[in-house]
Amino acid sequence: MNAIKNIIVLGAGYGGITSALKLSSLFRRHYNFRIHLIDKNPYHTLKTQLHEAAVHKNEVIIPIERIISKKNITFHCGTVTKIDLANRKVFTEDEAIDFSFIVIALGSKSNFYSIEGLSDYSLPLQSYEDAENIYRHISQLCAKASSDQDKVSRREKLTFVVGGGGLSGVEFATELSDHVTQCISNYRLEDDELNISLVEAADKILPNVSDYIRNRIATKLQSKNINVLTNTRITHVNKDEVFFSNSKSLKTGTLVWTGGIRASNLIRESGFKTGSAGRIIVDEYLKAKDFPFAYALGDNALALNPATGLPVPAAAQFALQQGRLVAQNIYNDIYGRQKIKYIPKVLGEFISLGKHLAAGWLALPFSKKLSFIGFLANLLNTAIKEKHIFLLRKESRNWITY
Ligand SMILES: Cc1cc2nc3c(=O)[nH]c(=O)nc-3n(C[C@H](O)[C@H](O)[C@H](O)COP(=O)(O)OP(=O)(O)OC[C@H]3O[C@@H](n4cnc5c(N)ncnc54)[C@H](O)[C@@H]3O)c2cc1C
Structure with a gap:
């Protein structure tokens, strides 16, 4: 009898869960292969909606057991502590598992760029736990401000700084504005005491959108009392003050x-060849350089777009596409079939702007873009996010409510 061979997927985020489900379908009658999925959490996080979770607007976690209940996937809940590529073994705090193929889909973490005090005194927004921390922190500050008789310290409590004017910074700032404005009104405080600043080192926010959409978004941010500070770097941070490159500072507890992401240190420590932001360098099939049994995808992989030669951005839409392709390529590898080259399909980009509003664009043929802003953009944005849930249900063959 053939020995059982393990195919292990590390990380149950967008790319990992998609890859594991596809592997499970491809290998469903190949009884000498076993599919394993490892994640530190027993749930899949809808990371693209974390800004909403940070103000308790939406549920963003789906228990893994519901996704895999009808699939031949063995789930291990544990933190991966070591990937031994020489001996093809993965270690968590509880166990060691041998593998014949491995998929690295561990996502990314905040990059603090060695800015003094930033990792100690800022709140990252990269996980469900981060979103919960932010929610608790904001709720406490609003409540404390409501009974604070000192105008200066009350203003300080109601001063919020969001570092990074990319998609997640803009989305979070708008949710924050809606949420805190409502809290302030509930506590019968003056809303002119609220100060939200969105700080960006580059000369513009949202570098991937057209000037037309950026200008429309800027107007929306203004209407939500969000001050956008471009060309402004955060130079250092302490417990109650953020300092900027223009020699100004803001007194704030938040x-x-x-402002940036990077791959986990575990990747480099395991011996993978890494590029910018510590991402694993992969070839056109998403195989890690020098390790023919290891594939990498999503935020922790540095894949190049063959059309432009530029790195594929860290985004859920690409992690999902890569997850399916990697599963197919492992299958093709094992059964001696031609592997498929990765060509990213850019579908568009939508930025939610708080209550019932969004802005963005859909990709059209011949590199054309169709822009949307307002209610319709919000519907499209919601539809894109719902599509992921729909596909999860379809691929997991489980139509129950998540
Ligand atoms: C607030 C916010 C809004 C965003 N909005 C959008 C958007 O609108 N559109 C878009 O395309 N992208 C968006 N993104 C980016 C998108 O979320 C990521 O690109 C996407 O999640 C990457 O998928 P992934 O599979 O590579 O990693 P992830 O989805 O991050 O999954 C990684 C998984 O690995 C697990 N893990 C990590 N380390 C370990 C370990 N040591 N041991 C075990 N498990 C581990 C984690 O628990 C996690 O489940 C947003 C990101 C944020 C933070």
Whole structure:
């Protein structure tokens, strides 16, 4: 009898869960292969909606057991502590598992760029736990401000800084504005005491959108009393103050950091060849350089777009596409079939702007873009996010409510 061979997927985020489900379908009658999925949490996080979770607007976690209940996937809830590529073994705090193929889909974490005090005094928004921390922190500050008789210290409590003017920074700032404005009104405080600043080192926010959409978004941010500070770097941070490159500073107890991401140190420590932001360098089939049995995808992989030669951005839409392709390529590898080259399909980009509003664009043929802003954009944005849930249900063959 053939020995059982393990195919292990590390990380049950967008790319990992998609890859595991597809592997499970491809290998469903190949009884000498076993599919394993490892994640530190027993749930799949809808990371693209974390800004909503940070103000308790939406549920963003789906228990893994519901996704895999009808699939031949063995789930291990544990933190991966070591990937031994020489001996093809993965270690968690509880166990060691041998593998014949491995998929690295561990996502990313905040990059603090060695800015003094930033990792100690800022709140990252990269996980469900981060979103819960932010919610608790904001709720406490609003409640404390409501009984604070000192105008200066009350203003300080109601001063919020969001570091990073990319998609997640803009989305979070708008949710924050809606949420805190409502809290302030509930506590019968003056809303002119609220100060939200969105700080960006580059000369513009949202570098991937057209000037037309950016200008429309800027108007929306203004209407939500969000001050956008471009060309402004955060130079250092302490417990109650954020300092900027223009020699100014803001007294605040809240700095939410969305200004950059990098791959986990575990990747480099395992011996993978890494590029910018510590991401694993992969070839056109998403195979890690020098390790023919290891594939990498999503935020922790550095894949190049063959059309432009540029790195594929860290985004859920690409992690999902890569997850399916990697599963197919492992299957093709094992059965001696031609592997498929990765060509990213850019579908568009939508930015939610709080209550019933969004802005963005859909990709059209011949590199054309169709822009949307307002209610319709919000419907499209919601539809894109719902599509992921729909596909999860379809691929897991489980139509129960998540
Ligand atoms: C607030 C916010 C809004 C966003 N909005 C959008 C958007 O609108 N559109 C878009 O395309 N992208 C968006 N993104 C980016 C998108 O979420 C990521 O690109 C996407 O999640 C990457 O998928 P992934 O599978 O690579 O990693 P992830 O989805 O991050 O999954 C990684 C998984 O690995 C697990 N893990 C990590 N380390 C370990 C370990 N040591 N041991 C065990 N498990 C581990 C984690 O628990 C997690 O489940 C947003 C991101 C944020 C933070």
